[in-house]
Amino acid sequence: MPTADTGSVPQASPAPLIPRKDMAVIWVLLIAAFVAILNETTMGMAIPHLIDDLGIDALAAQWVTSAFMLTMAVVIPTTGFLLRRFTTRQMFLGAMTLFSAGTLLAILASGFPMLLVARVVQASGTAILMPLLMTTIMNLVPPAARGRMMGRVSIVISLAPAIGPTLSGFLLDHFNWRSIFVVVLPIALVALVIGWRRLTNVGETTHAPIDILSVILSAFGFGGLVFGLSQIGSIAESGGSTTPLFVSLAVGVVALALFLARQVVLQREDDALLDLRIFRSRDFSLSMVQMFLLSLAFFGTLTVVPLYLQKALGLPSAEAGLIVLPGALAMGLLGPVIGRIYDSHGTRVLLVPGAILAASMLWVFSTVTVNTPIWLIVIAQTLLSIGLALSFTPLFTAALASLTPKFYSYGSAVIGTVQQVAGAAGIAVMMAVFTAIVAASGGTEVPTAVASGSRVAFLIGAVIASITVVGAFFIRKPVDDSAEAPAHAGH
Numbered sequence: 240m241p242t243a244d245t246g247s248v249p250q251a252s253p254a255p256l257i258p259r260k261d262m263a264v265i266w267v268l269l270i271a272a273f274v275a276i277l278n279e280t281t282m283g284m285a286i287p288h289l290i291d292d293l294g295i296d297a298l299a300a301q302w303v304t305s306a307f308m309l310t311m312a313v314v315i316p317t318t319g320f321l322l323r324r325f326t327t328r329q330m331f332l333g334a335m336t337l338f339s340a341g342t343l344l345a346i347l348a349s350g351f352p353m354l355l356v357a358r359v360v361q362a363s364g365t366a367i368l369m370p371l372l373m374t375t376i377m378n379l380v381p382p383a384a385r386g387r388m389m390g391r392v393s394i395v396i397s398l399a400p401a402i403g404p405t406l407s408g409f410l411l412d413h414f415n416w417r418s419i420f421v422v423v424l425p426i427a428l429v430a431l432v433i434g435w436r437r438l439t440n441v442g443e444t445t446h447a448p449i450d451i452l453s454v455i456l457s458a459f460g461f462g463g464l465v466f467g468l469s470q471i472g473s474i475a476e477s478g479g480s481t482t483p484l485f486v487s488l489a490v491g492v493v494a495l496a497l498f499l500a501r502q503v504v505l506q507r508e509d510d511a512l513l514d515l516r517i518f519r520s521r522d523f524s525l526s527m528v529q530m531f532l533l534s535l536a537f538f539g540t541l542t543v544v545p546l547y548l549q550k551a552l553g554l555p556s557a558e559a560g561l562i563v564l565p566g567a568l569a570m571g572l573l574g575p576v577i578g579r580i581y582d583s584h585g586t587r588v589l590l591v592p593g594a595i596l597a598a599s600m601l602w603v604f605s606t607v608t609v610n611t612p613i614w615l616i617v618i619a620q621t622l623l624s625i626g627l628a629l630s631f632t633p634l635f636t637a638a639l640a641s642l643t644p645k646f647y648s649y650g651s652a653v654i655g656t657v658q659q660v661a662g663a664a665g666i667a668v669m670m671a672v673f674t675a676i677v678a679a680s681g682g683t684e685v686p687t688a689v690a691s692g693s694r695v696a697f698l699i700g701a702v703i704a705s706i707t708v709v710g711a712f713f714i715r716k717p718v719d720d721s722a723e724a725p726a727h728a729g730h
Contacts, residue, residue, distance in 0.1 A: 280403030390578025463491025593629025
């Protein structure tokens, strides 16, 4: 099934032109994905306002983001099947309708329960968009131009989180929390209308019935794992019973094992919800391990950095946000350049320096104190982001390119699932360690205690990232077979 593994490609033919109608499809999906990710990253800043306006405690308010993440973890594994069962147009219109309906519901929310439902509906649409975007690119874009196009995806992935907190901070300073959704809704509706008018179908569909038992097992498996991991930090911070944590993780592990076993049976008839034959591809499997480790280190670190900046260095939240902005902008803007390098020279020229740079900067972070100069943090954060940019674009592209078109949708679903689970695990582990050390050293009001907790959390990230330096040497770019291009180039 997977294409041959032949190592990095020293030369590639010039990137062919992509038909205008195919580019229109990709641009519609890019805009929709940007809006969805922008929305996903705006709510963190709003939590203090939700506590005051809705009369809830911090634990309840956190569910505005936790419910979103849980829904993503449950829905994304099903998208591999859904993208084969339904047309591109049906999936896009369904995703954007769900997202827009959830956004409108949030604007009209009369209380916390209604807002929580709105976030779940939003997340259901968001979960479909990124796998749909990546699968469509793999079907429409010829092999020699895929890196360049995936570089544009990295702009969406990087710039939306960079702009999100800044935008929400401005809106919350001048209006209430509903204004975040008021700004997002018109953009979502415009994307929906454009998609309705311009979007054409890509690839072939199958009429296999959806396996309800697989959906249930997937929900309990991935949902149980993500929920259990999300509880670790709050238990470390406020104490309480660990029973829900262990029960959730146990349910998640058992359900996931049953889910995987059922997929092995169903894939014999091409009826699997998530076809596991994609892991027969050496490059896909190695890329997923690499992506899991990078996401584990990156998302955990990303959570601790703002706490260190505000509690250890005493910076206001606005300044703390500006410190991480250059890295996010660099990560996004370098995407197309990195994509072109991938198309011309393959994976190793990007992955090896990327892994070394990311790991090195995390080792720098593991030395921070209350006296660390801000300029050093800005440089380290920016170089860390560049290292991750050098890694993620070739990983996405090489992983999916190692599969045949029939399996692109399943590969995209696995990529999204790996990021969700790894992100939840990274945040859980680093926040638990951070919280335990800070509490033992005097609490968050003591800057040296926060610095101590941050150092250990960053050290964990550095150790994990160092493993990826070895893995970077083993991931290869599949050969660009010019004879294969028409089969990939769209319909």
